[in-house]
Amino acid sequence: METSIEQGTITRNVENVAWKWMRYSGLLLIPLAWIHVAIQDVLVGVHRIDLNYVALRWANTGWRVYDFFLLSFAFAHGVNGLRQVLRDYVQSEERMKGISWGLLVFWAVISLIGAVAIIGGVR
Amino acid sequence: MNDFKLTLTGLVRYAGREGQLSFILHRLTGLGTLLFLTIHILDTSTVYFFPNLYSHAIDIYRSTPFMIGEIFLVFSVIYHGVNGARIAIFDLFSPKQWSIPNERKTAAWTLAIAIVLWLPALFLMGRSLLVNNFGL
Numbered sequence: 001m002e003t004s005i006e007q008g009t010i011t012r013n014v015e016n017v018a019w020k021w022m023r024y025s026g027l028l029l030i031p032l033a034w035i036h037v038a039i040q041d042v043l044v045g046v047h048r049i050d051l052n053y054v055a056l057r058w059a060n061t062g063w064r065v066y067d068f069f070l071l072s073f074a075f076a077h078g079v080n081g082l083r084q085v086l087r088d089y090v091q092s093e094e095r096m097k098g099i100s101w102g103l104l105v106f107w108a109v110i111s112l113i114g115a116v117a118i119i120g121g122v123r
Numbered sequence: 124m125n126d127f128k129l130t131l132t133g134l135v136r137y138a139g140r141e142g143q144l145s146f147i148l149h150r151l152t153g154l155g156t157l158l159f160l161t162i163h164i165l166d167t168s169t170v171y172f173f174p175n176l177y178s179h180a181i182d183i184y185r186s187t188p189f190m191i192g193e194i195f196l197v198f199s200v201i202y203h204g205v206n207g208a209r210i211a212i213f214d215l216f217s218p219k220q221w222s223i224p225n226e227r228k229t230a231a232w233t234l235a236i237a238i239v240l241w242l243p244a245l246f247l248m249g250r251s252l253l254v255n256n257f258g259l
Contacts, residue, residue: 023211030204037200041193042244045251046184051177054170071164078157085150089126110164117168 025077032070055122064118071114079107141230149206152199159196190252197244202237209233
């Protein structure tokens with residue numbers, strides 16, 4: 001059985017950019033998130049993580065930059081993914097607009113909190 | 124809400140085979156990871172905003188239910204990544220390869236690869252759970 005998708009012309013709009021963003025950020029997140037999870041969850045483990053551990057890790061600027069990238073890409077990827085899921089369930093365009101703005105604020109606030117903590121470090 | 128009910132009943136009734144299974148797994152693992160990620164950003168942020176609270180957050184993560192949840196979280200991150208790579212590579216680089224036979228074959232391979240990658244994590248995290256929480 002031969003069924004393939006025909007390539008057509010796509011007008012560039014917000015959804016088109018979001019579609020591409022999900023794929024490129026997703027590919028980038030594979031090394032970023034997997035390395036983070038492998039080290040922190042699997043190899044180190046939550047029983048060896050405490051305030052000192054975080055301070056020690058963030059003493060290295062490289063890890064701070066790493067965490068900053070992980071925060072930016074993972075959370076934006078996730079919130080946009082949630083928006084795409086919701087779009088399947090919310091029929092009214094008006095309500096979806098409200099939800100999208102709500103998600104944007106949610107994303108901005110949580111990202112800002114995380115970014116301040118990474119820059120500020122352990123107190 | 125009706126749409127949600129329809130989704131749940133549809134999950135059982137609709138026989139979409141591998142494609143449907145990977146669609147559902149991709150969404151569930153993605154949403155699950157986002158839920159954890161949101162909580163995780165906030166609890167880690169306490170190291171700057173409320174350093175005294177950080178140890179309480181870590182204590183919760185060290186409890187048995189959360190450690191079991193963490194093992195599933197690792198599976199979610201692995202599966203979502205492998206399946207996401209499959210989608211991204213097909214979509215971006217060879218959209219003409221998106222055929223139903225290819226979909227079925229690659230969806231099955233995706234699940235197999237994810238499980239194989241997860242097994243070492245399952246072993247190490249399971250051991251950590253038994254050693255730290257049950258004194259084995």
